[in-house]
Amino acid sequence: MEVKNGSVEERIINASFHILEKEGFSGATTKKIAEKAGVSEVTLFRKFESKEKLISIAKEHYSTDFIEKLTEIFQYTPEISVEEYLTQCFNKLVNLTDNELTILKVGMEEVRDIPTDKKVFLRISETIIDELTKFFSLKIEQKELREINPSILALNMFSIMFESIILWKVYGKQPKYNIDRYTEDFLDIILNGIKSDNK
Amino acid sequence: MEVKNGSVEERIINASFHILEKEGFSGATTKKIAEKAGVSEVTLFRKFESKEKLISIAKEHYSTDFIEKLTEIFQYTPEISVEEYLTQCFNKLVNLTDNELTILKVGMEEVRDIPTDKKVFLRISETIIDELTKFFSLKIEQKELREINPSILALNMFSIMFESIILWKVYGKQPKYNIDRYTEDFLDIILNGIKSDNK
DNA sequence: TATGAAAGTAAGTACTTACTTACATTATGG
DNA sequence: CCATAATGTAAGTAAGTACTTACTTTCATA
Incomplete structure (x- = not known):
């Protein structure tokens, strides 16, 4: 259409x-x-022709836009470091306007009735996870990252970044830390692990 | 009531x-x-007295049950290792029946109309994050973990564990790996970090 | 200025929904 | 066995909803 x-x-x-x-x-x-x-x-x-079709066209319209925007956010150049890349992505995510995040809210509601491959939230998650997987694979190749499973790492990073945003922007949870502090800390955790050194 | x-x-x-x-x-x-x-x-x-009150009583009833079950799952003894604890928690989560997870599905839909402090998903997240924060604080004290921010780590672990479950059980995404493989890999990532050693 | 497409108005259809009223039936416990 | 409480039946109310029909108005353009 x-x-x-x-x-x-x-x-x-x-x-x-x-x-x-x-x-x-x-x-x-x-x-x-x-x-x-x-x-x-x-x-x-x-x-x-019906309310149902109208709504589904509207969702399609907005989710396509949103996914395009996400794709831009998660673009990378081969030289960028993992730390810098993830920091940038997360900052850009957090700076999306409430208006731009509306589709996420609408997507969270689609827990039934809609065929799996049309669910907005699944389309979003797949897009991001694919992009992150490619990025991490490259960084493993470049030996900046050690030999871990890139798609599991991608799923984890997607979870960490989006769950914060969802809790905050969709369900209204008040964040405890400011963004910079939070970004720094979760990157430190992921990059360096959590085990103490003296073991 | x-x-x-x-x-x-x-x-x-x-x-x-x-x-x-x-x-x-x-x-x-x-x-x-x-x-x-x-x-x-x-x-x-x-x-x-009304459909609205009935539904809210039903939700209250089931979410209280579910949160109790989660509290059990995330209980710990001071001796247990981080790796063992997280493995156990995740396995128990994955083994919850569809019936037990129903409330999670219902909770994901509550993106409007409901006062923030009553939203099922927020109550769930707060319960788990609190419990994990206490656990990680203890493990930092015991020097099994290094000096990281325990509540940010808790939020990250909550995100990783629940986002998988939500994608899978609420939105119907087919998981790519079996549970044991997945658990092993994400724990390796979190425990040891992702940076390559040769730097 | 005439024509045709796009929009509006007014009314209505057929159905569903939360919730009520009035009355009859069943069950239970003293 | 009888009074009382709990339940059912049948019918109805008032409001809303997606969607339709028939007719009129607006307006750009050829």
Whole structure:
């Protein structure tokens, strides 16, 4: 489906998404969506054959955008050090606006009804884990990292970085430390391990 | 609210919860709940003043149970090694039945409307992180671990262990490795770090 | 200026939902 | 065995919801 900039379709899609975030699927009524988009409900149904399809188009639209943004964040050049790369990634993640993170919130709710390969959260996790796996493989090749399983490391790093963000931005947990302190400490843990030296 | 074993109230609460898992809040109609509980809808409303309160009682009930179970899993004796402890915890987590994990699925959906201090996922995370923080503090005191920030380490370990479980059991991602392999590898990473030695 | 597409208005359909009322039935314990 | 409490049945209420139909208005453009 091609959606032109500034078109009625686009306004409806945007409205759907913002109402979806605030009200959830069943709370996002076609009436509210039409109102927010500034069109009549009839127009909405002339453009989209059902509420279900509209919502799924809106999700698709926003999750594609978000995944693109994540892909940018996790891009790397071969020279960058692991520490620098991970610091940068995490800082950029934390600086995403609430608006940009909306899709994450919406994705966390998809615990049923949606086919596995369409679940936003799974698509996000796969994208990031793939990118991280490639990066860590390179760094193992370059001998900056020792011979560990790169895809398990990638899953761990994904977990650490995203779980903080999810707890904080999706579920509203107040963070205990400032970002710089937190980043420094978790990188120290991952880079150097936790065992004491005198053993 | 005291709910006696085998009482009508209990049957209604159980039914609510199982329908809630399969259908979500708006799909869990009082009609379905009553039917599943084997009572009439009228009885349901005589026992609980609204659907909303019923669901919140059911969630409270099941999340308290689950948190108790988690507390058991994360208990420790002062002698146990970090490696052994974390291995045991993760194995026990993975062996929780789908039924026991239902509340986690239900909790992941609570991205709005619910006051922060009642969100199931936040209560779970706080319980585990507290317990892990105490454990790691002890192990730092005992010099098994070096001087790192125990609560950041706890958050990291919580993230690694739970994110795998959530991806797998809540969102349906197929795991790439078997548990033993995975456990061994992520513990190696955390215990020994990832930097190559020759630097 | 005439035409056709896109939008709106008003009304309605068919269904579902949480919750209620009034009354009948069953079960239980003193 | 009888009074009382717990449950069921049947019906209904009031509101909402996705979606439709029929007709009118707006507006760009050829």
